[in-house]
Amino acid sequence: MSFDLNHKYWVSTRKEISQLLKKQNRLKKIEPPEKPVSFKIFSELYVLYVELVNKLTFIYHNTFQVQKRAVVRTLVESATQQLMKLKEELKALEISEYVYIDKALIARKLTPRDLVIWRSPQFLYRRPLDVQNILAENTLYMNDEEREEKAAKDWVPMSEAVKLIQAHERARSARVYMANLKYDKKKFMKVYQRKKINYRFTFKPDQAMSIPVKRTMFSADFIKPDESCEDLRRRDDMGDATEDIENLNRLRNNAACKIQTWWRGYRTRKIVKIKKRFKEELYGMKKVRKLKRPNQKENEIQDMYKKEMLKKKLDEDFINLINDERTRLLQVRCPWMMEDISDHIRAWFKEFYDKTENFHPYPPPVKKGTVLVVIDETMNPIDFQQTLGKKPMTKEEKKKQRDKEKQEKKKKKAKLKMIKMKEAKRRKKLRDQGIIDVGYELAASQPIINIEETMQTFAKDWRDIDEYLNKNHDPIVDWVTEEELSKIHQEVRGLVDEYMRVEYELLREALAKDRNEKYKRQKVKYPKEKKKKKKRVPKDMTADRTLESLFQELKDGGIIEDVARKDFDEFIADFNFLSDDTRDEDSLTTLGPAKGDIKMVIQESMLGMGEFDIPKPKSILLIGPLRSGKKLLCQIIASELNAVFMNLSPEKTYKFADDLKYFLHVVLKVAKAFQPTIIYFEEAHRLFWKRVPPEAREIKPKLLGTSINSKILKPLKKQDKIVLIGTSNTPWSAAGGIKKAFQKVLLIPKCDYGTSFLLWLELMTENAPDDMKEHAYSALARVLQAYSSGEITENIRETLNVQRKMRLQTEALDPHEFLECFISKNDPPIFPPEQKIMDKFTKWFGKFNSLQKSRNKFIAQRLAKASKKK
Structure with missing residues (x-):
């Protein structure tokens, strides 16, 4: 992407952000609308935010100027967070995992495919360099060609090479034999029935071949005699000296002309057929029925890699610039800065002494020292003069004042709490009636606040900067100087305060001697160091092991598996285009989801596995009939995320039963170090089987069932890029523990016509x-x-x-x-699959998916009300 295009794209996107913010500010002032209107508002905003996130993501990955990239990153992250909030609101209104907003899409001339916000590899989480080097040594993410090249480079034993040559030679001989038999069985059976010569293959290392090896030359004539060519063959075979050369040439010319005539006719008919087909397609009479997959670029990974390398270099240059500028400022400006600060503090001393003949109390370090003087938060001479005549407060009076302030703070907190509770009750009451306070939801949204603040800061800071002239992506040095000066000023002021406090005490001591008063040194209150809570650090059983050895141990044990390169387009499925048009009187969809809708839900769940801080589920369970694409989806997720794929299915883990604690420790340590990581459980219901079949007892299927929640999910933090994914084709055979292990349950719909x-x-x-x-x-x-x-x-x-x-x-x-x-x-x-089985899946899904459970409850209440009216 060219610099000019990216700049124009950024300018247009800024205008769209300002228009979107204006629209949201208008919506903040409206009265709480009814449910259909709320759904319409949220769906329109959702479509706008999808477009915004797509554009900002594209701009972010094509922006190389470091300071500008930080601004765009904040916008992308905040917009994506708001997008997920809007989706949750739509799901709550739809009471379903699947949301249909066809009317909003039609207004923007979009399709459901345009709502997909996943952009791999743009959303990938970048691992640290040392971890990338370990993964680079493995064939974990190689394509087929790279695997073949690496296999070819590996050393092969000589005996294996000899066996391979022998096998190919025997296969070649067999092919020649079968071809000869097909041509003339009687003739060649006599040849092959001759006495065979015993031959023994020998090989001596480092010995050159005495006879050069050539390609096999087939002497058999596979063209059978034809009546039309009898004269030609007879005349060729005669070999008579009296052969008429002219007749022979005439026959050959006629044969060549006939062959050329047939070839030209065939070629002409083919060209006419192609042109006819092209005209039919051009006029719309016929169309080529070929599925076109969007967003496919052959060199997308290579382009991203080049951009990442350029960004890395610019980041390093920016850090070097900061260090060089800081060093320069410390050498050139620091002494004069200390002198200026001390002169300013002395002038402050003099001002108070001239007007009050006394000195203002020196601000303690706990209140940021003489920074208070700079920001005018100290008393002025008049106020200070009034305090001099007052008697100092006793301990009891100070205690009463503190208690009074505490009570006032408590009253304010209680009042604010009551207001918030009343507001929450009001909104809940409205939600129960199907009304959502859209204005409050938008006003209280932190991502929207972040976007507004970022755009205001950008408009203020960049108003005098011409971005178009900076085609070399150079940083703005003046901003670096100002920021470093500010940091150095804060660091130096603390040091100057210590010296000036000594001078301040000398002045106070001299003043006390002049007045014949008792000198009392002012107490200095330093900020208390925050005591770090000693967290109980679990014992690391593999402290003496390297990450590479642990990774290799799991790979050798079959836990870490290779992942083929696949994308979401390989899960071929269509969206449901009818649900939005078949809503009932409560605006709920009556048609179930199509198979393509599951991709949208999974992609949204995986956004938190990328570079940005976005909420995500810790564990997902995919249920559906056999061969419905559950494992394919898991492999696609791992491939799209460039994640380490750990298979913890029972057939893989039963051999680690003797030391399960050590095994889980290694799995979690490697998963956190090499994140993003997918922990996969094939047929996860086996981990929670109600009754274990006799044939499956050998692999101990329930070995990890009790450990998933306590040993794997509990240690995971929100920012960890680790997710557990399980599949199941008979989830009803599992006990209730499966609900605690998997936060999100998704049912893969049956195959529809599309x-x-x-x-x-x-x-x-x-x-x-x-x-x-x-x-x-x-x-x-x-x-x-x-x-x-x-x-x-x-x-x-x-x-x-x-x-x-x-x-x-x-x-x-x-x-x-x-x-x-x-x-x-x-x-x-x-x-x-029978309809009974699909109904069984739907029934189980309705019990374990929270949204589907609420939907079933709502429908049951509606039916109960309708039956009462009758």
Whole structure:
């Protein structure tokens, strides 16, 4: 992205932020609206914040000037936090994990896909350099080509190489033998039935080959005799001296002309067909049915890496600039600064002595010393003169004054608390009636306050700065000088105060001698050092081990697994476009979510795993029927986050049962050091089984069930980029402990028509792009809609194998072949999941998901009221 474009983008985004803030300020003054109006306001604001976050994120990752980047970062983080707040409000109004705001999208001419705010790798959390170096030595995030290159570089034993050569030579001989038999079985059977010569393969190290190895030359003629070529072959084979050369050339020329005629006709027909197809597409008569995936860039990671390196260099230069400027100021300005401070304090002494013939009490360090003099928070000479005639307060009077001040503070706190309680009760009462105080929610939002303050500060500080002229991303040196001067001034003033306090006491002592009064030294109150609470530090059982060795130990034990490079677009699914149009009298959606809606919820849950401080769940449970894409989603999340993938399924952890405490300690230590980290539990219901089947007792499935909440989730902090993800296809077989272990439960919806259509279209055109442009995708999607996405994917892979793709040009694909693959080629036949099972999933989900539980309760109350009216 060019500097000019980024600058224009930033200017336009600033205007949009100012317009958004004006709109919010107007909304802060409105009366609490009804539920439909509140939903409309929040949905419109949500769409605006989605666009704002997308733009600010893009600007942030293309802004290199250090001081400006800090401003944009604050805006991005605050806007994303407000976005998540708005989403929570919409979920509370919708009483569902899935929110449909089609009307707001239509007004902005957007689609549900535009609401996706995940931008990998822009949201990635950057690990420390030493941790990155450890991961770089592993093949954890290599693609297939990089893995092959690394494997090729690895040393291979000589015996393995010899076996490989022998295997290839035997395979080559077998292919030649089968090809010869297919050509002329009788002729070549006689050759291969001859007596075989015994041959023993020998190899001597460091010995050059006596005979150079060449490619295999096939002498067999695979062109069978044809009647049309009899004359040519006969004349070629005659070898007679009286051969007529002219007749031979004439026959050959005629043959060449015929071949050229057929080739030119074929080429012309193909070109005409391509042009006809192009015209039909241009006129809109036919369209190429190919799924287009958005936001795909081949070199996106490389571009991000280059930008990160440039930012790193600019950051280092900025730190060096600060250090150099601080050193220069300490050498050049510090002595004069100390002299100026001391002169100012002496002038303060003189002013009070000239007007009151006394000295103002020296401000103690606990009140920031003589900084009070600078900011005019000390008494003026007139007020100080009035205090001189008063008698000093006794201890009892001081105590009464302190008690009175404490009581006044308590009364103010109690009054504020009562006001807040009344306000909270009022809002709760309105919420129960379906009315939300939009003005209060916006006025009390801290992210909005942060955005307003940041924009005001930017407008004030940058009003005289021309950003367009700074194409080299140089820092503004004057700001660095001012900031360092301020820091040095505060540091130096404390030192000068100590010296001037000595001078102050000498003046007071001399004044006391002149007045023949008793001199009493002023007490100095220093700020108390905050005593650090001694936290109980748990014993580190691996203090003598390096992180690299612990990481390698878990990898060798099969706990840390390699993750293939995948993105959210590989989870092919469509959104629900009908729910918003089918609301009931309470404005609740009556249609369930589509499979594409689950991606939106998961992406929002993963935003807290990125660079910015955004709330996120500590653990997620994905439930759904077999082969519905649960594990694929977990792998996509790990790949998108560039996270370390730890598999703590029972079949992986049962071998660590003897020393479980040590094992969990190592897992948590590595997870925190190498975060972001995904801790994965396959079929998580096994950890909480009500009854363990006899065949599963060997792997001790309930080993970690009791430890998840206390040993893994409890030590995790909010800022830790670690999340537990579990999958389950029979969650009802688990006990109630599964609810405590997983904070968020998500049900993967069944495959709908849109998702099924996209699956058939995408996978079939990927397997055979030239032959699958015109096919009955809609019919396939409608008939086989109930099958899970994994079953459809496997069916396409088996049906469109290499042999079948070779026959596509001569034998068109019949849709019945896919049905036969489900029923005939599998034993037992594969049938779609029954509706009873899906109802079972929905029922269990309604008990364990808080929003769905509230929704079911609300619907039950509504039905009860309706039955009473009847």
